[in-house]
Amino acid sequence: MSVLACNGGTPVIEPAEFKRVIWPPVDEETAELLKELYLSRKWSFNSEMEQQFEREFAEYHDAEYGIFMANGTVTLECSLLALGIKPGDEVIVPGLTWIATAMAVAYVGAIPVFADIENDTLCLSPEAFEKAITPKTKAVIPVHLYAGMADLDAIIDIAKKHNIAVLEDCAHMQGGKWRGRGVGSWGNIGSFSFQQSKTLSSGEGGICITNDRELADRLYRAKHIGYSRFDAQGAALSGPPADLPCHNYRGLAFSALLLSQQLKQLPERISRMNEFYNDLKVIETIPGIRLQAPGRQASPQGCYALEIIFDPEIWGTAAQASAALRAEGIPLSSGNYGPVYKNMLFNCQNFRNTGCPTAEFIGTQAVSLSHTCMEYKEMVPVIEKAFRKVYEFRKEI
Numbered sequence: 001m002s003v004l005a006c007n008g009g010t011p012v013i014e015p016a017e018f019k020r021v022i023w024p025p026v027d028e029e030t031a032e033l034l035k036e037l038y039l040s041r042k043w044s045f046n047s048e049m050e051q052q053f054e055r056e057f058a059e060y061h062d063a064e065y066g067i068f069m070a071n072g073t074v075t076l077e078c079s080l081l082a083l084g085i086k087p088g089d090e091v092i093v094p095g096l097t098w099i100a101t102a103m104a105v106a107y108v109g110a111i112p113v114f115a116d117i118e119n120d121t122l123c124l125s126p127e128a129f130e131k132a133i134t135p136k137t138k139a140v141i142p143v144h145l146y147a148g149m150a151d152l153d154a155i156i157d158i159a160k161k162h163n164i165a166v167l168e169d170c171a172h173m174q175g176g177k178w179r180g181r182g183v184g185s186w187g188n189i190g191s192f193s194f195q196q197s198k199t200l201s202s203g204e205g206g207i208c209i210t211n212d213r214e215l216a217d218r219l220y221r222a223k224h225i226g227y228s229r230f231d232a233q234g235a236a237l238s239g240p241p242a243d244l245p246c247h248n249y250r251g252l253a254f255s256a257l258l259l260s261q262q263l264k265q266l267p268e269r270i271s272r273m274n275e276f277y278n279d280l281k282v283i284e285t286i287p288g289i290r291l292q293a294p295g296r297q298a299s300p301q302g303c304y305a306l307e308i309i310f311d312p313e314i315w316g317t318a319a320q321a322s323a324a325l326r327a328e329g330i331p332l333s334s335g336n337y338g339p340v341y342k343n344m345l346f347n348c349q350n351f352r353n354t355g356c357p358t359a360e361f362i363g364t365q366a367v368s369l370s371h372t373c374m375e376y377k378e379m380v381p382v383i384e385k386a387f388r389k390v391y392e393f394r395k396e397i
Contacts, residue, residue: 002396003389006327012386013329019376020331024201030261034254043253045233046224053256054207056263060175061182063190063209065216068256069223072171072193072206074249076104079189079208080139081245082218083165085110089138094124094150095339095356096363097143099346101169105141106348113137114341116356120293121148122307122366125358130158132354139165144173144183146336146368147277147306149295152178152186159187167191174200175266176302178295183302184209189219194255199269199304199371200262202255223249273303273374280306280380283387288314292366305368307336312365315394322367324397328386331373338363 005011037049044050054066069075085091087109093101095114102112115128124142140159142150152168159166166187170176174192176183184190189212194205208219218241220229225248226240227233240246283289288311294301310318322332339359340346373379390397 002393004324004327004393004396005329006324007396011327011329012389013382015329015331018329018331018373018382019379020370021372021375023372024196024203025262027261030258033257033261037253037257044250046229047253047256049253049260050251050256053260053263056260057192057207058209060263060266061184061190061209063182063185064211065209065213067208067216067219067223068251069206069208070249070251071204072191072195073100073104074223074247075191075193075206075208076100076141076167076169077107078219078222078247078249079167079191080104080108080110081222082215083139083167083188084243085138088136090134090136090352092129092132092137092140093340094143094145095341095353095359096122096337097145097169097340098171098337099340099343100171101141101143102340102346102351103348106350110138111136111350111352112348113352113354114339114356115354116358117362118151119358121150121295122146122292122362123148123150123295124155126151126154126158128354129155133162133164137162137164139167141167141169142187143169143171144176144295144302146172146292147294147301147303148292149173149176149178149183149298149301151296152183153297156186171198172304173302174198175270175300176295177299179297180299185211188212189215194259197370199302200259200266202258205251205255205259218244222246269375270300270302272377273371274300276374276377276380277301277303277306279377280383282380283308283384286387286391287311288391289387303371303374305333305370306374307362307366307368308332309362309366316397318365318367320397321390321394324390324394325386328390330383330386331370333368333370336363336366336368
């Protein structure tokens with residue numbers, strides 16, 4: 001009988017014994033506060049709870065304004081509207097990201113242009129970004145993906161040179177900082193998601209942050225059917241700009257409360273994940289294995305998941321390797337998003353692909369370890385043992 005668990009051997013650890021955070025987190029204090037909020041009937045319409053979370057989150061990320069919304073896709077759409085992106089404009093996005101980054105561009109009638117990613121951070125390559133620029137380019141959306149950060153210094157320098165707006169997609173990066181300053185506060189606008197699996201989760205929810213007062217007003221009006229932040233519900237004192245389509249993309253006070261509670265724990269959570277990452281680098285001593293690199297100026301690095309990349313000449317396909325490792329009890333996913341334009345849910349027909357060979361490679365040779373597994377660094381020796389075992393007997397996969 002083979003030693004490998006995938007072939008009938010004994011696993012390194014039973015899956016139920018692998019420590020991970022049960023997600024989303026719940027606690028009795030938050031449950032009581034939710035009850036109070038429910039009884040208050042102050043559930044939406046720019047409620048006190050929404051405003052409190054907007055202030056807390058913006059301050060945490062070193063931004064002046066926060067605009068809370070229904071989810072992290074409409075935050076991208078409203079950001080593009082606030083920036084004045086119009087039908088026919090081009091917006092550069094990385095080839096590897098969730099489809100929402102590109103679909104938000106299509107929702108406003110603009111054209112998503114796919115540029116390749118860096119081989120180490122797996123985020124937008126500044127060189128590929130600059131090569132993709134045309135006279136039609138009006139914005140770029142660097143995505144801080146999984147456990148990496150886009151090179152904000154280089155990307156913003158290029159964008160300024162070409163008069164291009166920068167919209168940071170921070171859906172994976174709650175609490176991350178670049179050179180000690182919060183992600184999302186470097187570009188014109190930062191967009192965050194609080195979907196069920198995110199590091200801060202409210203089931204659904206999103207927020208935009210900015211240091212630009214005019215953009216903050218346009219963002220608020222875009223998500224709240226044209227009202228300004230200072231208008232009472234049903235008593236608008238001014239209308240939205242003529243060039244700004246406005247929607248009802250309001251968030252709920254319940255979501256804001258959940259997030260406000262979780263935000264208190266975020267620094268400790270990120271610290272534990274960074275310690276886990278530093279310890280896990282030991283598996284890079286195994287031939288053909290490397291971890292996604294953090295942002296070059298990350299301090300600290302936020303995290304949604306961590307990509308582990310397999311050299312096909314040593315391991316074969318990542319799918320084969322991850323299946324063997326899952327059998328050993330290591331909770332890896334079977335893959336990652338893969339190139340946006342190959343995702344079966346991406347049905348946008350009007351896009352431009354400048355060539356994304358690195359995104360294509362990562363799409364087949366990387367697997368994910370969720371942030372829910374990255375708060376227990378005592379599991380690192382177990383992961384290392386499993387990787388070494390599967391490496392030793394990899395010909396049996």
